[in-house]
Amino acid sequence: MYHKISTLTSRTICSCVLLAVLSACSPRFDTATSPDFNKNWDFSLNQGEWSSVDLPHDWSVSFPFDSIKGEGATGYLLGGHGKYRKTFATTGLPVTYLYFDGVYNNATVSLNGEKLGFHPYGYSPFHYDISQKVNASGKSNELMVEVDRSRYADSRWYTGSGIYREVKLINEPALHVPPWGISVTTPEVSAAMATVRVKTKLVNKGAGTQDATLVTRLVDEKGNTVATQTTPVQLKAGAEQTLEQEITVTSPALWDVDAPNLYTAVSELKTGKEAVREYRTSFGIRSFRFDAATGFYLNGVNRKIKGVCLHHDGGLVGAAVPKAVWRRRLQTLKDGGCNAIRSAHNPASEEFLSLCDEMGFLVQDEFYDEWDYPKDKRKNMGESSSTDYITRGHHEHFQEWSKTDLQNTILAHRNHPSIIQWSIGNEIEWTYPRQKETTGFFGADANGNYFWNPPPYSTEKIKELQETIPRTKYQIGETAQKLADWTREIDTTRPVIANCILPSASYESGYADALDIIGFSYRRIMYDYAKENYPDLPVMGTENLGQYHEWKAVMERPWISGTFLWTGIDYLGESNGNWPQKHSSSGLLDLAGFPTPSYYMYKSLWTKEPMVYLTSQTLDKSIFKVEDKRVVERKPGGWKHALWSWHDVNHHWNYEDGETVIIEALSNCPEAELFLNGKSLGRQRLADNEDHIYKWAVPYTAGEVVVKAYADGKVVEYTLRTSAPPAxxxxxxxxxxxxxxxxxxxxxxxxxxxxxxxxxxxxxxxxxxxxxxxxxxxxxxxxxxxxxxxxxxxxxxxxxxxxxxxxxxxxxxxxxxxxxxxxxxxxxxxxxxxxxxxxxxxxxxx
Missing domain, CATH: 2.60.40.10 (Immunoglobulins)
Structure with missing residues (x-):
């Protein structure tokens, strides 16, 4: 697993380095789970008729978009009250768990008319031991899950409604491993040898003492057993015990983003010669660390994190995203050079994380978008000024549920080799008024836009204001420390990070003191400020624009570990008051998963295999103009401040005869040449285009334009051809x-x-x-x-x-x-x- 070196518990001793080594995937419940438990549920919406559905299920995505009742914050799709009902019988085994990976939201779970519990947060997993509440083996049980999504604008993005992640019915013998009971870590990793530490929690819910043997086998991807260890156990009735086994693997196949090798820990509980239960835990072996001076290292190799932020919806399928939909989307991102995902702004599903393990993505798993105070779901910037019912969000449950939700998420996710960071919050500073006031950007004496300018106040003045401005009931630094402490109670093998939108204040409020790494949200302008004033705390971009200037800033600074672009894929919601626009358009992929021009820009930056891509636009609509026979920006240097959406371009070659058209080419090749109907219009060098875009002004003539790009003796090309009407x-x-x-x-x-x-x-x-x-x-x-x-x-x-x-x-x-x-x-x-x-x-x- 990922281990942080002990000196990092005090940043004053060695705050510049975070060291971590591999972890494992959460144990699968295949052999203990009732098959097809997600099939054939009854569903009723708003006290309507019952219908049959399979899980996962999102009822809101089936609605038409509603510009009158709906809110752009959640994509103009409504919520409501839903009920799910399932009739089932248990096996003859004495222990039964009911496991939910996620229900959105405010879920009340009942069994045979008796309430099991209430779970408000829509993104954290939870489970119940229902052993004493189910009817005798073979007899029918009725499970009811009531979901209150009447607050259909309770978030700043589309959430979905209902049991949108998998449910498991887990049947176990009296002596067994409970959910989240196995962790696999590798405290020592090298090319020659790895130490695999398997901790297995056992519980005995039987009436007498149980004698058994735990046999753990490590199996490679070819099915070969590479190591085995056997440990005897004797457990009294009602007791629990955690067994620790250290197993050596020689010449391990390391998990890497380019070679995501996985092993399986097969854990068998045996009484005598018979296996009582088998648990299979997928894991990988690797090391990583963050260095405040030189950035990120994976398996000892210094490399950049080429990441994107992703919300949890899958476009037209809503929040109940089939695995194949995620695989298509993730593969397209992978083909574009992406190697990391930030789960914005909530914990990811088990299935999504397993795909990241399998496909080779680094993951920042994020917990919260709200803490003590609410965000305005319609505006984002600032504490909520709205008190209407539909926008009240999870902050109302934060004081009571935050520790449980956070720690359950870590227990469920802690073993995924893909996860390299726990993020405790996203742009939380907006909800604490003192943070805005102390930056100097937003007061009467503000001297510039916080987005593009360095802090107007000195660190001394910010510190002074933090100490003198009246305090609110809850303090951002205190809450951050509490969340970070809760995280480290469960897992010290990964660094704690947060996405800070006002880092100049966060450094002095105690917020940054709680973190192992600080993430900057749209604050690349402060990278040098961070290096100068706070050199011991590693920093990286955790929310950045999908534009060239963002990556250029990362590449020029070795101490910046990488970035997470906003966003990898367009997502439903956050389109407040912009009807008919129901979602943002900031993704490298659009909502249907088709690549956008920004995808090809980043493919040109993140991949080495020669590539080229063409777009076109009329001169009057283009951001470029012709000056002295050269194509230049209408606004000189405008590329340095380009925002979320790519500028307006076309993907065709159909214009008026003689009309001047600007052709743009995105490529990682050092030279490119444009041809119109076979005639060369000039060869250019990429180094001569500071915005990383090749461009030509071309008088339109029907036919075809072809760009040929040249690199290391290779030629790649892309063609736009005049088309006739659709046939x-x-x-x-x-x-x-x-x-x-x-x-x-x-x-x-x-x-x-x-x-x-x-x-x-x-x-x-x-x-x-x-x-x-x-x-x-x-x-x-x-x-x-x-x-x-x-x-x-x-x-x-x-x-x-x-x-x-x-x-x-x-x-x-x-x-x-x-x-x-x-x-x-x-x-x-x-x-x-x-x-x-x-x-x-x-x-x-x-």
Whole structure:
């Protein structure tokens, strides 16, 4: 597991280094879990009729977007009161646990008419021991889960509603490992040898003393047992004990973002020669550390964290995201060079974290967006001035539930090798008025925008103001320390971090003192300030713009470990008062998972394999102009302050004859050349373009423009071709199938088969033998209901997601004025690798 060196408990001794080594995935409950427990639940919304649903389930995503009753903060989708009902029988085993990975939110759980408990936070896992409450083996039990999501604008992003993560019914013998009872750490790691420390908590809920043997085998990915240890145990009735085993692995295959090697710890409880229960724990072996002077190291190699922030929704499927949807999205990000994910701004699901383990992503797991005081869900900046019912959020439960939620999350997630940081909060400073006042940015004597300017006040003045301005009931530094202490009670193997929007105040309020690493939110301008004034505390960007200037600032400073861009993928919500825009447009991928220009910008920065990508725009709409036969910015140096959304560009080559068009190319190649209908329009050097964008001014002529990029003897190219009006609809899958989920990509094409990107059509979808989970085009202004079976293409494209049934399924697509198209699909097992076209090849697009 990841171990922080002991000297780090006091930052005054050695605050510049954080050392950590591998961890393991949470134990699987496969052998103990009732199969298909997530199937065939009854669901009722707002006291309506009962219907059958499978879990995970999000009821809000099935609603139409409502600009009247809805709120942009949560994507104009409403909430309500939902009830879930499940009838089940238990096995003959004496112990039964009921486990929830996440219910949004305010969940009341009852069994056979008796209340088990209330759980308000929508993102933390929880479980109940129902052994004494279930009926005798073979007899029926009724489980009821009531979800109060009437406060449908209780967050600043789309949350979903209902049991949107998996539920498990876990059956155990009297002597067993309870949920979260196994942890695997590796206190010593090298290429030659690793020490694997397995701690196994055992409980005896039987009537007498239990004698048993714990046999732990470490198994590699090929199924070979690489090491074994056996430990006897004797446990009295009602007692519990934690056994510790240290096992040596020689020549370990290390877990890395480029080679996410995993092992399995197979833990067998045996009485005599018989195995009572087997638990399987996936884990990896690796080391990492953060150094305040030189940045981040993984397995001893200094490298940058190339991360993105992700909210938990999957676009058209809402918050109940099938694994295949996440895999498609994560693979696209991986192909673009991304190696890290920040779970903004709440704990991730177990399934998501397991995918990150498997695919090789570093993870910052975040706990909270609110602490003692609420945020204004409609504005974000500042404490909540709203007292209306629908916006009251989790801060109302924070005092009572924060420790339980935080520590349960760590217990459930602590063993994932992907997790390298625990984040205790996001931009919390807004909710404590004193923090804004002490920065000097927001008062009458403010001398500049906090976004782009260094602090106007000296550290001495900020410290003085922190001591003299009247205090509120709760203090940010005290709460931060409390949360950090609770985190370290459970796990000292990963650093504690927070995303600070006003770090100049956080350094002096006690907030930064609670942290092992401080994260900056949109404050790259303060990287040098941090180095000068607080050199012993490691710093990195934890929320940054998907623009070139952000990465340039990281690359120029070895002490900055990396960044998490806002965002990796567009997400529902945070679109307050902007109807019909229902979501933000800051992602490297749009809401449908299609790459945006910022994706290709960062692919050019984060990958080494030669690539190039083209866009175009008319001169009058472009951010560029022609000056002395050169293409330059209309606002000189504007690229240095580019914000969340990429500037307006087109993905086609269809304009008026003779019209001046600006062609932009994004590439990691040192030279590029543009051709119009075979004629060269000039070769450029990337080094001569300080904004990292190749650009040409071209008089429009129908045909094709081709950019060729040159690197180390290799040539890659990208083509934009003039297209005729749409003549047909082209359907394709993206080459993946997992859990019966199929993505269908819809493209308009002309009579010659060229993609049409300048004209759109309304598309109607009809599924047969499959469930149509939803359709989307990725555009923020798309307000077609996801599950309405109809959408208008955006840039000539749309997406449908199907859940296939046994046998053959069909999807028929009808577009206005075009012939219908049908694609036939057969359910099959397995997962196919990505088949997305790469812009670094000779791909033709419009």
């Amino acid at each position: 047909t609809v082209h359907l394709s899958t993206d080459g993946r199938l997992e859990g019966g989920i199929e993505h269908i990509i819809v493209e308009l094409r002309d009579k010659n088969g060229n993609p049409v990107r300048h004209a759109d059509r309304e598309i109607t979808f009809t599924a047969s033998g499959a469930e149509l989970l939803g359709v989307d085009n990725g555009a923020p202004s798309n307000t077609y209901a996801f599950q309405g079976g109809k959408v208008k293409t955006n840039n000539g494209k749309a997406l449908a997601i199907l859940r296939l049934k046994e046998g053959t399924s069909k999807l028929t697509v009808s577009a206005s004025g075009l012939p219908d198209k049908t694609i036939s699909l057969s359910s099959r097992r397995g997962y196919l690798s990505s088949a997305l076209p790469s812009p670094s090849s000779s791909t033709t697009t419009n």
